[in-house]
Amino acid sequence: MSTAPGDSTGDSTGDPAAVGPAVHVPVLLDRVTELLGPALQGPGAVLVDCTLGLAGHSLALLRAHPELRLIGLDRDPDARAEAAARIAAAGCAERATLVPAVFDELPDVLADRGVAEVQGVLFDLGVSSLQLDRPTRGFSYSTDAPLDMRMDPTGPRTAADVVNTYSRGELTRVLRVYGEERFAGRISSAIERERAREPFTGTARLAELVRDAIPAATRRTGGHPAKRTFQALRIEVNDELGVLTRALPAAIDALAVGGRVAVISFHSLEDRIVKQTLAAEAVDRTPPGMPVPMPEHAPVLRLVTRGGEAPGAEEVAANPRAASARVRAAERVRRAG
Numbered sequence: 001m002s003t004a005p006g007d008s009t010g011d012s013t014g015d016p017a018a019v020g021p022a023v024h025v026p027v028l029l030d031r032v033t034e035l036l037g038p039a040l041q042g043p044g045a046v047l048v049d050c051t052l053g054l055a056g057h058s059l060a061l062l063r064a065h066p067e068l069r070l071i072g073l074d075r076d077p078d079a080r081a082e083a084a085a086r087i088a089a090a091g092c093a094e095r096a097t098l099v100p101a102v103f104d105e106l107p108d109v110l111a112d113r114g115v116a117e118v119q120g121v122l123f124d125l126g127v128s129s130l131q132l133d134r135p136t137r138g139f140s141y142s143t144d145a146p147l148d149m150r151m152d153p154t155g156p157r158t159a160a161d162v163v164n165t166y167s168r169g170e171l172t173r174v175l176r177v178y179g180e181e182r183f184a185g186r187i188s189s190a191i192e193r194e195r196a197r198e199p200f201t202g203t204a205r206l207a208e209l210v211r212d213a214i215p216a217a218t219r220r221t222g223g224h225p226a227k228r229t230f231q232a233l234r235i236e237v238n239d240e241l242g243v244l245t246r247a248l249p250a251a252i253d254a255l256a257v258g259g260r261v262a263v264i265s266f267h268s269l270e271d272r273i274v275k276q277t278l279a280a281e282a283v284d285r286t287p288p289g290m291p292v293p294m295p296e297h298a299p300v301l302r303l304v305t306r307g308g309e310a311p312g313a314e315e316v317a318a319n320p321r322a323a324s325a326r327v328r329a330a331e332r333v334r335r336a337g
Helices: 029-039 056-064 077-089 103-112 159-165 168-178 184-197 203-213 227-238 240-254 268-280 313-318
Strands: 046-049 069-073 096-099 118-124 255-265 301-303 326-332
Touching (some): 029 255, 046 056, 056 077, 069 077, 069 103, 077 096, 118 240, 159 168, 159 184, 159 227, 240 268, 255 268, 268 301
Parallel strands (some): 046 069, 046 118
Antiparallel strands (some): 255 326
């Protein structure tokens, strides 16, 4: 989902025909509908949308499968309210349960509702268009706003807390690892000097500092100079990669045989986690030296995409925020031993 790679630039972009302000079309909507569709056709099928956003993908699937039930997770109360209105306007409210939860809480969410297994799970990672387009949330470097970046506004840590309290070394690590920012050290040193003069409270001052810290020649290409820094801070504030690392195996465990999981990612850090987690469950684990494959060590998943599939040129032209999106999907082929 986004200008900075990241939730839902995709999912949370919403359904343009639904209630509410016009927003971007969900990323890879047709492909996600195609990938998850075969698993959702049976009576009583359950889809978990782990990153509900404005429910763009979920609404398309609810419409395509009249007996489908939806469990939608989102930590953002604004997103849940918008999604609820859209789902109700589409006449699907009775088939949808919206839950205020981070998606690594998936096992508890299902257990609390007596759901033993599900037929589909969708992740649309990163920051949503709803969050990007509301300046007060502090996700965007294009307008001045409080330096917040919490997907859950009640969360304990803001971007201002990170910028003002992390050591220079900790800041450098966050920017280098989560933002893949090659000038992380220069930016962290500049932040350390400036916050001693006055703590950071707004996005504009930080964006300007980052711009000034990056060499002029580098600033001429690659988009806004603060893009990678803002991405890194957002990931740190919301523990996005940690949540994904915990949630994806739980989603696989929740799948019924024949069920499918689809994940849309927006930068290489997310995609690497998704690729490795799905691939690890799609290989035969028969111990070396055994004469034949052992059924109890057979693959749990079958990959249904070839690598990370990108949107087509037409979709990117219509929705530039889709440019960095990749989708991977897999189907459960057996119960783990």
